[in-house]
Amino acid sequence: MLRYHMQGYSGYGVQYSPFFDNKLAVASGSNFGLVGNGKLFILDIDNQGRMLETKAYLTQDGLFDIAWNELHENQVLVAQGDGSLRLFDILLNDYPIAIFQEHDKEVLSCNWNLINKHLFVSSSWDGTVKVWSPVRQSSITTLTPKPKNMQNALLPSKDIPMSNQQQHNSLSKNKNCIYQAQFSPHDPNSIMSCSGNSYVTLFDLRQPLNSNQYSFMAHSGMETLTCDYNKYRPHIVATGGVDNMIKVWDLRMVRKMSTNSRQPMSVNEISGHDLAVRKVSWSPHHSDMLLSTSYDMTCKVWQDLSVDGRRPTGKTNSVDPAKGCRFMFPHHTEFVFGADWSLWGQPGYIASTAWDGDVCVWYAFGR
Amino acid sequence: MSVCQPSAMARLVAQTDRIQGAGVRRGLAHAPNRQSAAGLEAQFRAGAASNDLTAGAAIAPQLVSNVNGTFASQDASWSDQFSRMQIRDPLSFTSEYQQLYKNYEQQQHERLQHQSQLPVHQPMPLHRPILATQQPFYAASDLPTQSHEPHESHESLSSQTDFFAREFEDIERELQDETPSTPSQPPALTPEQLKFRQAASEIHQRLSPGSQTPPQLESKFQNSKFLGLMRSISSGVVTLKSGEDDDRKYTHLYSPTTGEVVGNDYFPVPDTTLNV
Numbered sequence: 058m059l060r061y062h063m064q065g066y067s068g069y070g071v072q073y074s075p076f077f078d079n080k081l082a083v084a085s086g087s088n089f090g091l092v093g094n095g096k097l098f099i100l101d102i103d104n105q106g107r108m109l110e111t112k113a114y115l116t117q118d119g120l121f122d123i124a125w126n127e128l129h130e131n132q133v134l135v136a137q138g139d140g141s142l143r144l145f146d147i148l149l150n151d152y153p154i155a156i157f158q159e160h161d162k163e164v165l166s167c168n169w170n171l172i173n174k175h176l177f178v179s180s181s182w183d184g185t186v187k188v189w190s191p192v193r194q195s196s197i198t199t200l201t202p203k204p205k206n207m208q209n210a211l212l213p214s215k216d217i218p219m220s221n222q223q224q225h226n227s228l229s230k231n232k233n234c235i236y237q238a239q240f241s242p243h244d245p246n247s248i249m250s251c252s253g254n255s256y257v258t259l260f261d262l263r264q265p266l267n268s269n270q271y272s273f274m275a276h277s278g279m280e281t282l283t284c285d286y287n288k289y290r291p292h293i294v295a296t297g298g299v300d301n302m303i304k305v306w307d308l309r310m311v312r313k314m315s316t317n318s319r320q321p322m323s324v325n326e327i328s329g330h331d332l333a334v335r336k337v338s339w340s341p342h343h344s345d346m347l348l349s350t351s352y353d354m355t356c357k358v359w360q361d362l363s364v365d366g367r368r369p370t371g372k373t374n375s376v377d378p379a380k381g382c383r384f385m386f387p388h389h390t391e392f393v394f395g396a397d398w399s400l401w402g403q404p405g406y407i408a409s410t411a412w413d414g415d416v417c418v419w420y421a422f423g424r
Numbered sequence: 425m426s427v428c429q430p431s432a433m434a435r436l437v438a439q440t441d442r443i444q445g446a447g448v449r450r451g452l453a454h455a456p457n458r459q460s461a462a463g464l465e466a467q468f469r470a471g472a473a474s475n476d477l478t479a480g481a482a483i484a485p486q487l488v489s490n491v492n493g494t495f496a497s498q499d500a501s502w503s504d505q506f507s508r509m510q511i512r513d514p515l516s517f518t519s520e521y522q523q524l525y526k527n528y529e530q531q532q533h534e535r536l537q538h539q540s541q542l543p544v545h546q547p548m549p550l551h552r553p554i555l556a557t558q559q560p561f562y563a564a565s566d567l568p569t570q571s572h573e574p575h576e577s578h579e580s581l582s583s584q585t586d587f588f589a590r591e592f593e594d595i596e597r598e599l600q601d602e603t604p605s606t607p608s609q610p611p612a613l614t615p616e617q618l619k620f621r622q623a624a625s626e627i628h629q630r631l632s633p634g635s636q637t638p639p640q641l642e643s644k645f646q647n648s649k650f651l652g653l654m655r656s657i658s659s660g661v662v663t664l665k666s667g668e669d670d671d672r673k674y675t676h677l678y679s680p681t682t683g684e685v686v687g688n689d690y691f692p693v694p695d696t697t698l699n700v
Contacts, residue, residue, distance in 0.1 A: 065687075065688045066688075087687065087688035087690075088653075088676065088677055088687040088688055089650050089653065091677070092664060092674050092675060092676060092677060093675055093676050093677075093687070093688050093689075093690050094688065094690060094691055094693065115691060115693050116693060117692070117693045117695060146698075146700070149698055149700070151698075152694070152696055152697055152698045153697055153698070154697055154698050154700050155697060156695070156697055331638045331640075331641055332631075332641075353638075353641055354641070354644050390644060390647065390648070391648060391649065391650050392650065412650055413649075
């Protein structure tokens with residue numbers, strides 16, 4: 058395991074460079090990202106297996122996510138707490154080369170389109186998803202997930218069923234917050250987002266604005282914090298939420314819930330974390346492996362037992378004594394926020410970062 | 425009463441009492457303390473009957489002799505007749521009420537005496553060295569001694585007034601000096617700070633190690649710096665602080681009691697881009 062400690066900063070997001078096998082970018086914030094500066098770290102892994110800081114950029118506000126430019130090997134994008142996105146060139150010093158300022162609140166995620174590489178997407182606490190081009194200062198389009206209770210104006214407004222339990226107090230807050238938005242790796246016009254109202258929304262950029270989205274409730278009314286497309290099965294997505302669950306959804310298997318509501322089926326449910334799941338990421342090398350990070354201070358690698366590699370098995374991970382967990386990384390000492398699979402070399406290398414300020418690189422398939 | 429009062433205000437009150445007491449006890453000015461004053465009063469009351477009798481005996485013959493000699497022959501004495509005289513007032517309170525009121529007055533008197541002695545037994549605070557080294561009130565060198573001499577009373581009264589004025593000025597000065605030395609209260613929290621504190625409290629409450637905490641997480645939670653910070657924020661030890669140039673933007677955490685920055689300090693970064 059390799060480790061680098063970011064003194065005074067808490068890690069939020071980490072991503073391997075798509076161009077260099079030894080380069081990592083880390084988004085971080087001081088004071089656990091609650092208040093104060095942010096810092097972008099560029100880390101290199103040298104031949105002796107050490108992680109070295111080759112560049113760092115101090116920012117006005119905390120950084121919550123990161124995305125390498127898929128067209129330019131030296132450019133990296135960060136999502137900042139003041140509502141802006143900033144593009145840095147790691148060969149230059151001190152300041153970004155572009156600022157994209159439209160969001161009203163914290164930008165919580167950013168993601169580069171893997172197919173149409175001239176686009177990237179951002180999601181924010183202000184309840185919007187924006188699509189950008191790095192060559193334009195203003196966004197190309199703004200997507201707003203429609204609340205489900207507004208779909209039928211004739212019916213009285215009905216909110217998500219809430220709980221009176223104290224542990225569910227936070228349900229009424231952050232409803233509009235869109236924690237993550239992501240381009241599909243299979244379709245350059247598809248975007249998936251997940252939000253504090255528990256809904257996952259799928260957008261199609263080719264459709265007119267009034268009919269370009271489809272939403273479903275993913276985590277029983279509790280916040281959905283993360284989502285990811287499977288890299289090999291276009292119709293399979295995974296989500297993670299405040300109910301400590303990871304759910305795998307088959308977007309083709311839609312069932313009718315009520316007269317005006319249809320919902321895809323959850324083909325697998327994994328309840329292996331003790332606290333909320335902050336990030337899920339499907340493996341770039343295996344169609345049935347996924348990675349998760351959690352507030353329980355662990356990272357886990359899971360095998361999706363609902364599929365055997367070719368066809369659905371009809372099983373869920375509950376049939377396995379280990380619930381499908383193939384590896385657990387327990388060495389972080391605070392909430393684990395960011396993690397990324399390495400695209401390079403032998404499959405199974407993962408970089409993770411947490412609020413303890415550590416960036417760790419570890420191997421998930423070792424015994 | 426000594427100067428060993430818990431505060432300058434208490435001493436001021438006690439001295440005010442003393443002034444009033446001095447006025448009441450003008451006739452007993454040389455009484456060393458309350459107890460001796462009470463003894464004198466008791467002695468006075470005890471002797472009153474005989475003195476009255478003697479006084480009555482001394483005065484009555486004069487009256488008798490001056491007015492009419494027949495009175496002396498009709499009754500044994502004027503004083504006996506006077507003492508037997510009863511006044512019946514139809515509007516007077518009942519004897520039961522008078523007895524109750526007498527008891528009440530007695531209790532009040534005892535309570536006042538008790539209260540006036542209480543501050544003497546209270547511990548002297550260590551942060552009041554000025555009062556501790558000050559001379560006792562009546563032991564002041566410039567205190568005029570009270571006298572029964574009529575030609576000295578007016579002069580002594582004016583000098584006494586001056587003395588009291590000086591004493592009050594001293595005490596007021598002490599009070600003003602004392603104000604900055606009292607522990608400073610932390611400033612009131614803004615709505616954002618209150619919201620921040622409430623959020624931290626919720627997080628801390630939810631994630632505090634408890635019976636429902638998984639055992640594998642318990643030690644991690646106990647060593648978590650983030651949860652330690654949430655505990656400090658929820659207890660008010662730490663809160664948000666705005667930047668020096670912009671009051672609306674909170675830039676770091678600090679302790680409102682000590683004023684020290686908690687965690688990372690904030691470094692302003694220009695909001696600019698490189699021209700490339």
